Amino acid sequence: MTRALEARGIEKVFRNGEEETQVLKGIDLDLDKGELAALLGASGSGKSTFLSIVGLLLRPTAGALTISGDRVDMLSEAKRAQFRNRRLGFVFQFHHLLPDFTAMENVAFPAAAPAGGISREMRARARDLLTRVGLEDRIDYPATSLSGGQKQRVAIARALMNRPDLIIADEPTGNLDRQAADRVLDLMREVNQEDGATFLICTHDEGVAARCTRRLTLIDGLLASNHSVGEV
Amino acid sequence: MFVFKVARRYLLSNPSQSLLLISGVALGVTVFIFITALIAGLAVRLTDQVTGDSAHISLEPAPRLARVLPGPDLPTEAVPLVSTFQRKQIRDWPVIVELLRSNPAVTAISPQISGSAFLVRSEAVSPVSIIGVEPQGIDAISQITPKVIDGDADLGADGLLIGVRMAEELGLSAGQSVLLRTDRGVERQLTVKGVFRTGLQSLDERVAFLSLQAARPLFTLPEGVTNIEVKLANPGTARATARFLADATGLRATPWQEKNLSLEDALKAQAQTGTLIQVFSLISIIIGVASALVLSAYRRRSEVGIMRAFGVPSSFILWVFLLQGLLIGLSGALIGCASGYGLCVWLQGLTKPDGTSALPIAPEQGGYVAALVLTTLGAVVASILPARSASRLDPLEAIQQ
Structure with missing residues (x-):
């Protein structure tokens, strides 16, 4: 079976003049399709860097990265952007919605921008997705008029929107109150279970990790633990 | 088009700032149009003032050159010359006048006999430039008849029209007689039929008109004329028309610009000054648009970053900002053209007590197409830098901020 993610020997060294800092020291990781994985670690452990590399926002210094069977670490910038658009989904700690657009337009944006417009199909899918996340009564609301939880x-x-192979979430509940955070987590679990979507969630929150099916812990740039929640 | 929708949405998200920006562009375009119309109007007025009472093209016989006459009987040591002391004349002038009449660019024609003479009255002697004209064509080049302040403009067989300064100098008035002595040594008693005042010292002090027929014996020219003066519908075409007429007639054709080189230099300097002001207007528009869009791109770093993270093509982001520049430039240019035209028309309507326009402005020559095209292009050029910087934004850096 093709894996959602295969990382082999991922290293990342940041250089600042003569000074070199090795943040990732050789990470090997496999994620199967349909997994809901939590990536834990203290500040400076390298989890955000690893997430950025998996999200093709940062290039590794060494190692190989394969997503859904495609080797992606060697791609050109344009191909990486295209891959991010078609095969990856992102959820950030801050929602980063486009404030001048409605909820529906924000959802459709990743598909509409490369296509040059919002087609009837895109509009229908965006409406379906908003209905699914419980915002059917906010579809044409400006993004600025939504609450923090609604925005997330x-x-x-x-x-x-683009039916991604892998959804990367960086502290998706980090900016929400408990109630809103629970609702967002419920939603991600629901999408994971019903659609079989693969999630890699970077979090500080043990409560979030506890609701995931897999738990990965990074310590000082190395994967220290890697097991399913049931194995604990 | 989605990219257009995004650009428009960005502009409308802060209407007061966009309005201010478009107003700035419109103001620059208004200045551009005002200066262009003013320079054009000034050039027209100056040209009119200079050429109003003079010809646009003067046709004269080509200068004669000394040459060896061919012939087997001539002794080899002799080099006979065609005399250059003969009065140059245009013998076939009726044919040339007919040719000129068929040219649509020509509005008036005046065949003339011009020469130097003295007016003598008792002890007083005054040098004078004589212009012999066809009596019915006395106003062809310069409007003399309306400017006659004493007597009338009917030249008759022995009539003379003189300027007011000369009349004062010699103590002459309409109806009195005066002796004319030409440079050919011919004398004749003539009657002052009228005294004119043009306001031009050179005319009022030193020029006298008489009929072509009266001038013939005085300058010993029984058939020809010395020059043909021509007025054109558009004085600006004088050089080209002069070249054409010289080729067609074999005569020397001198356009008015060659007789007024200092005016031409002044008009050129004036046009260059106008161009400089126009260039500075455009530069200020470009700087204004560029700085506003740089700020806008900076404010929207996180939005652009998230778009880049989603893999939105950098060309899409580039076009979002280029289109903002285009919309600002086009809107500002259109408003500026309208307000510039309105301002010029209003200024043109301001008149002096004598009814003439207080400001020599030509609203129809405001350079509207140039203003529209240059401003729109300028605004697009101004948006290139912020657009490129936004399209190259590192998504990770922008999101982390």
């Missing part, structure tokens, strides 16, 4: 749910709908 729009962000999840946006991440799902």
